[in-house]
Amino acid sequence: MKIVSEVLTSIEGIRIFYIIGLLIFVALFIVIFIRTMRMKNSDMEEIKNSILMDGESEEVTTSN
Numbered sequence: 001m002k003i004v005s006e007v008l009t010s011i012e013g014i015r016i017f018y019i020i021g022l023l024i025f026v027a028l029f030i031v032i033f034i035r036t037m038r039m040k041n042s043d044m045e046e047i048k049n050s051i052l053m054d055g056e057s058e059e060v061t062t063s064n
Helices: 002-010 015-038 041-054
Strands: none
Touching: none
């Protein structure tokens, strides 16, 4: 691992790639967070129920 870190530190201008990568990650995280918070409750319920339905029927059945 020390070899990799030495090679990366010897490359001129490599820090800009770290900064760009971090900015892309933070921007993507913020976009996903905002889209999730703005989603309607009915859409959330539909997504939740689609996981339970398993594609076989339109109604979620429970057994007693």
